[in-house]
Amino acid sequence: MGKLGVVIVAAGKGSRMRTAESKQYLKLGQKPILVHTLQLFQNIHEVDEIILVVGETDMKRCSSYVKDYALTKVTSVQAGGAERQESVKKGLDALQPGTEWVLVHDGVRPFAAVEHVLSCFRKAQESDAAVLAVPVKDTIKIVNEAKQIKSTPDRRSLWAIQTPQAFRLSVLLDAHEQALNEGFLGTDDAMLVERMGTTVHVVEGDYYNIKITTPEDLPWAEWILQHVRGEGHR
Template identity: 80%
Template sequence: MGKLGVIIVAAGKGSRMGTAESKQYLQLGQKPILVHTLQLFQNIHEVDEIILVVGADDVNRCEAYVTGYALTKVTRVLAGGAERQDSVRQGLQALQEGTEWVLVHDGVRPFVKIEHVFECLAKAQEVGSAVLAVPVKDTIKVVDAADKRIQSTPDRRSLWAIQTPQAFRLSLLQEAHEAALRDQFIGTDDASLVERLGAAVHVVEGDYYNIKITTPEDLPWADWILHNVRGEERS
């Protein structure tokens, strides 16, 4: 296969965490959350390079992480754009020539299982694009935003909670981003941009430990996963 690039997006301010510090820089065990995520992909042999996209004020801090934690596969630390997809697009433009496949991953998902990364990539290489996801456990309601009245109850069997990484043939994702930029379309994730092209995106089942650390309630759960399930500090 051609070169594999990874874009780690960590440009968000993380207002839902309720801390002065952005969530990706909060300590988890002995290291910032973002460093756990970067080290996970650093240690995957098949990854050729990592592009890290962060807030403009955090570029210097993250360059220090790259040096201090010997993250040799991080080739660029870029300042992100106004929207997440702007940040991803900047990352796509920075990938080395010869890159054929790309994984896009959230900087605050440090616990994705390596086997699931490979399964997602393999599915993308088979069909063009794939995303990690898990079946939803709860009953989901469609609710009117104005008066909070329930409008419908979708069949739970058809509902999946989408995670990252999301894996794509690079040329396909570039085309999707260019179309979205041209049409001024803002999607909820990269897969939604590819879906707009009419291209098939397949889900690969991950697990519920691949959490996105977003709110204060996530931190104790993340610490437990780190020490008991997936982190290098587990007992």
Template identity: 80%
Template sequence: MEKLGVIIVAAGKGSRMGTAESKQYLQLGHKPILVHTLQLFQNIHEVDEIILVVGGTDVDRCRGYVQDHALSKVTHVLAGGAERQDSVRRGLDSLQRDTTWVLVHDGVRPFVKKEHVFDCLLKAQEQDAAVLAVPVKDTIKIVDTEKRIQSTPDRRSLWAIQTPQAFRFSLLQEAHERALQDDFMGTDDAMLVERIGTTVHVVEGDYYNIKITTPEDLPWAEWILHNVRGEGQL
């Protein structure tokens, strides 16, 4: 049986939220946002192992969450690095060596639909690399440093990338090792895989899979929790 590992990245401070508490620890319903995310993957039977990567000062708190919420698939709670890419690499280094497939997911995306997780994984199993995404709704403008519009790309070719992102474990390891050797910093894991010549395929998700980042996201998240993706509805 091929093993599936999940890396949950939650080491950011989330300055855009404007709160003293990091966004992943804010309450959503009666639990921290991060706990909702962890429980989602805990409840996916096919997941063998979860690696949680958090800020260095939050490791003990998160180990408490693992114990209090019976998150038995979380095998490691690690301190993250300076950048998200560093945190993912630490997660990769801690996965069991016989892992075949890995999902990388944002700790502040608690509403991804399980069906879409499987769709993304299946596409990766066919093609080695896949990401969830949704078509961009708005017209996008390319703007220079003086805020002058330079061009308008065709909206039909634009997708907003989400997580999870799914990869063959050995491929993502190689991509991270190459990036480290080249001192290259990407914006997501897919970018690292793209730069070593592997095509990454897009799998359509939905617009409820929000990344809770700003204060405006919180009431929307509460609405999703109570009306669309609450306990047992994911």
């Protein structure tokens, strides 16, 4: 079996958190959020290597994390690009030869369940592309610029997409190449693969796999750490 690499993207500034510090470096328990995320993948046996993509000014502190927390699977810390898509591509390009599979994951999602990560990976091995997702709980409305409701899609067909997103590396590289050549900017990697005509499968995760984005997420993250997904629970 070809190697499995993980690209963890943590280059964003995260203005929605309204803190001077970027959200991935805020403390959760005793450690930065990003360290929790890195340790999650460090401890998954199937993962061969981790590429960490961060803001250029954060490379030094992230290299210190790698050393201080014995993150032996992190083989490279890369400076990200202006857009997430560019950051992911830099991470993909840094993967070692012989890597056949890749998981792309948000640096501010420290609570993905290991069994869901592995289910997503196995689905990609069957089908080339899979993403973790959960059914949407709320009714979703399509709204125009004047904040007027235009339509209500059937909730049964709506899923909130999470990470990791798992791909055959060659497929994702082709998708990134095509997007770059055509000047297309997507909101996630699955979107780039979808537009090439490849079917992306959804693997059901859970609602604890939150993306820590706004101040409201922090107390909820602390609770998850204490009661569900902290190191004592893994």
